[in-house]
């Protein structure tokens with residue numbers, strides 16, 4: 001295993017992109033990253049720039065207004081990368097989805113490939129950690 005691959009798998013860095021929603025999923029992400037679960041012992045940590053991330057966490061039903069920004073953030077994450085959709089909103093629009101609603105895309109999968117879906121409104125921190133682990137496994141296959 002190359003050093004680069006090892007560093008990605010044993011120290012995956014996350015960037016969180018909030019795309020609307022009620023903030024419930026964002027609070028659960030913070031809970032998952034808190035000392036109670038201590039994911040930093042696996043090298044998992046949140047970073048401030050998508051350019052430093054391996055895994056992109058997406059929450060919210062993706063309003064069409066922020067599509068250009070979301071696309072730019074996705075492109076800024078270096079390859080190989082993994083996208084994890086957290087919550088029912090990011091998986092399919094959740095309570096905000098309405099086919100007649102011109103303002104909501106519903107899920108970002110037409111904008112970027114989603115590797116892991118974590119349903120729930122909001123999902124528990126344990127489910128989010130499990131989804132991140134699935135993302136790490138996918139990252140290891142892509143590296």
Ligand code: SF4
Nearest residue numbers: 021024087088089121
């Ligand atoms: S899935 Fe539920 S908790 Fe998460 S942003 Fe949507 S409405 Fe809020």
